[in-house]
Amino acid sequence: MFNRRTMLMSLMLAPVAARADGGRTVSGDDFRGGLEQWRMEAIGDARVSARDGILDIDAPAGVTLWFLPALVAPVAIRYVGRAVAQGGPHDAVSDVNAFWMATDPAVPDGSVLGRRRSGAFEDYDRLKTYYVGIGGNRNSTTRMRRYVGRVGERPLLPDHDRLAKADMLIPNAWFAIGLIAHGHHIAVERDGAPLFEMDDPAPYRRGHFGLRTTQSHIQVRNLTITHG
Template sequence: MLAALAALPMAARAPGRILYRDDFRHGLMQWRIEAAGDAKVAAREGVLDIDTPAGLTLWFLPTLDGPIAIDYEVRAVDAGGPHDAVSDVNAFWMATDANAPDGSVLATRRSGVFEDYDPLRTYYVGIGGNRNTTTRMRRYVGKAGERPLLPEHDRLARADMLEPNRWFRLRLIADGQRIAVVRDGATLFSMTDGAPYRRGHFGVRTTQSHIQIRNFSISRL
């Protein structure tokens, strides 16, 4: 039975026990904001709303231990607002900080500027649109100025980009050596990591954009 489960495609691996969830009806108690500008972040009526003029990362406070799946629905808002750019929906997962004594990303408060996150050891996905013309997955190695990118993890096709105002479901997977991003049930990126990041934090990331998130949960695989 275990061998059969291991052979399943990443998108088919069902999550198990839910470890954490947020229904976004009780504020931001489970999150910490790092923002480069005067961002507006609110959790109400089941939706996390992030409206920011510059770079922003919103860290989920609990430390995560794999194997896990992180699930949520997200959309890029285009409703005429000043930051409704439909430019990027990004995330870090299993993130640790190479410069922190205990490795925790929460040990330091960053400015929200993208370069401040180079010292992380983490998986990263960025889904682009409009001015951001690529969709990418990276494995950060904890060194300033280094964001390794495999050619197969750099997407330019229109189908891989954002659509304004459309909810889509993301699943970020850290399952031992198997790392993946699943979008609406189809594997967008996958990799086999010989030295996987098994423990760390999850963070939502965007820049000069307006995005919304709902139905957030983290489950054991």
């Protein structure tokens, strides 16, 4: 569980938080002030920058960027992303991925920030988290998973395994992503339409959000996180 100190630190690390109509709290990142709200775990020499409104992740291997403020459900995470194809060495058009509501049972307070990982995908098996991979495996799969905190187990429901071309990435095309955790309702949206939905009898109600890719070049902009 997150302790009081963790939650206070999370609030301090959210400089763009504000109250919205209806009592909701809105935070996020406009990607104009560097990487102060993020922590990177990466294999190799990943190049990551945040400027001019765009988070650019150019990675030769696995990389995860954790958003430092902790999240508490109900929450909606929304951003715009794309896979870059402009002739760069890692412009593979693959893996616009994310974790949300992630906790680490091996850490006393459960925070994923309590220990560092190598950036290798299998290092995240121990987390309890929701995960989505859009255009994974060299743009051949789009999947949602609910990690259960056990090594080697990444449960995948049949309805959460998409193979159609329409569910893959289009080179250089921006698209809107929504990650929802609202009570038992867990969902992924793409361009405002449902992509995956889950009625989770034991939902993950707090944790961290992380952007993920591997051997690819992706960009993100307009991150908004709404609580309540």
